[in-house]
Amino acid sequence: MIWKTVLVVCLAVGTLAEYQISDDEREKVKEAIAAQCKKNGAEDKADDVQKAGKTFLECLKAQIDPATIQKEIEEAKPKGALDEVFGKYCARSPQLKSCFNTLIDSVSPCLDSEVRNQAEAVKNGTAQLLDFVCHKDGDRIALFIAEKGPECFKDQAAKLRQCGEPIQKSFSSIEDIKKLSLVEKCQKFDEVSTCLVNALEECPNPTPGNMAESLIKYVRKGSPCNTALPKN
Structure with missing residues (x-):
């Protein structure tokens, strides 16, 4: 659960680069990063975090260009x-993992201690996700x-x-x-997961729903929920 949250935060940091945001919005993001770093006693790391966002996007673009892939x-x-x-791009998974790991290491000093202590779990979760997608050279995707x-x-x-x-509305x-x-977080995760799979199962072809369910199970198995809230 934690690694997914951290990745979302890290990707948000990446928007600092020069992608689709105004100068005013970019300044607000910088201020938010500075405040987060100061809160965790790492005020001097704010510039490094901002640079890490741009470096991360450049790292991804060097491996995967969306227009070219399409x-x-x-x-x-x-x-x-x-x-x-997909076999060609999955061969680049070690480089992609390195992109994420470098980003996580760079932003780690400014994260709350609870999340920072889960940095290795975040890296493992990212690696597991890429391994799932790239199973047998990407035959799943x-x-x-x-x-x-x-x-x-x-x-x-x-x-x-x-x-x-429902979850967004239940938290202010x-x-x-x-x-x-942890159990409550896992219950929320399971609720959303079930809803997502049910929605995809309404499609004429069952494959997307089946694959989404397999991915969710794979992710869950590698998370703390697997032991905190075992599923039958």
Whole structure:
């Protein structure tokens, strides 16, 4: 649970680079980072965190260019060669893991101690996610696209968003979330997960829902929830 939260925060930091935000918004993000670092006794690390966001995005772009991948996917579909496309990019998973690990190490000094102590768990979680997606050189993601997974997500977008609304409305601040016990957090995770899978299962093709369920189970198995709140 914690590693997912940290990754979201880290990706938000990445928007500092120069991507789709105004100067005013960028300044607000910088102020928020400075305040977070000061709160955790690492005021001198704020500049490093800001630079880490840009470095992270540059690291990702060096390995994966979305426009190029989309073009390659479209060209590969008629040929039935999606596995070749994803096999090529999955071969870069060690570099992608390094991108994430460097970012996590860079922002770690400014994170709350509870989260900072879970840095290794965050790295392991990221590695597990990439390993799942790149199983057998990416055959899972190739199958997902071939079986109209992206179309399923698009069709069910409204219902997928609704899955998180009850939780968003039940908490007025991050502090409220921190007060939850691990078991309570895991229960919330399971509620949202079940909702997401149910929404995707409404698609004509069962593959997207099945793959989402497999991914969620895989992630959960590697999280503290696996022992704190075992599932039958």
